[in-house]
Amino acid sequence: MHVKTTPAGMLLLLAAIWLLGCADVPSTGPTAPNIISEFRFVHAAGDVGNVGIAVDGASVGNIAFKGIVPHSQFPSGSRLAVLSTGDSLLVSMESYKRGTVVILPKAGPVREFIKLFERRVFDPVSTNNALLRIVHAAQAPEVFVKIVGATRTVRLNNLAYKNASSYLELPAGNYTITVAAANDTSTVLSSTTLSATNKRQTSVILGNASASTLAFTNLADD
Numbered sequence: 001m002h003v004k005t006t007p008a009g010m011l012l013l014l015a016a017i018w019l020l021g022c023a024d025v026p027s028t029g030p031t032a033p034n035i036i037s038e039f040r041f042v043h044a045a046g047d048v049g050n051v052g053i054a055v056d057g058a059s060v061g062n063i064a065f066k067g068i069v070p071h072s073q074f075p076s077g078s079r080l081a082v083l084s085t086g087d088s089l090l091v092s093m094e095s096y097k098r099g100t101v102v103i104l105p106k107a108g109p110v111r112e113f114i115k116l117f118e119r120r121v122f123d124p125v126s127t128n129n130a131l132l133r134i135v136h137a138a139q140a141p142e143v144f145v146k147i148v149g150a151t152r153t154v155r156l157n158n159l160a161y162k163n164a165s166s167y168l169e170l171p172a173g174n175y176t177i178t179v180a181a182a183n184d185t186s187t188v189l190s191s192t193t194l195s196a197t198n199k200r201q202t203s204v205i206l207g208n209a210s211a212s213t214l215a216f217t218n219l220a221d222d
Helices: 007-022
Strands: 036-043 051-055 058-063 068-075 077-083 088-093 097-103 113-120 130-136 143-149 153-159 168-170 173-181 184-196 200-206 215-220
Touching (some): 058 068, 088 113
Parallel strands (some): 130 200
Antiparallel strands (some): 036 068
16 A cells, blocks of 8 residues: 655654654663661660660760660661670661660570661651550569559550550650559559650660669650
């Protein structure tokens, strides 16, 4: 079959070919976004004194017992945290998560830790009510925790070592938190007070029950 091409059609075809030849096609794709995580460290290892912490070879701080290294930004993925004690912690930092690593007393060949999440990095800091979480990081068996406020009392029975409660929704206000052994709830081993606002907060129990050194470290999960 013979196709007749008009002069106007030829001009359009030549223009299209010329435009294609002039197109600037990039040789590489778009730059991938930096996928980050935000983590901090809490020193709950009562068996050692001051501890220096480095993540992937870069120092993030030096803290005493009950001390806190504030949140830092890290590339998401498995990060190697090395302590000045020589202990290594392989921490999986999930994408766009904000979290806490609680360093525990060494009870075997490998030092353990508790990993906690606060929120996604892009979530708002404020919440509809106060949110409080209790973490058992002390050298102690199961504990009984009592949280007393002006209008609300919460009891946590048999909170086990290395465990954390869920965030407890509370009215904003002042609270007293006490900890006792799960098998002797009438004997208070330690207490703390905090002012709960419409944000997330974490209270960590640390120390050694047998040495009567239980204590709290209260964290603002901003």
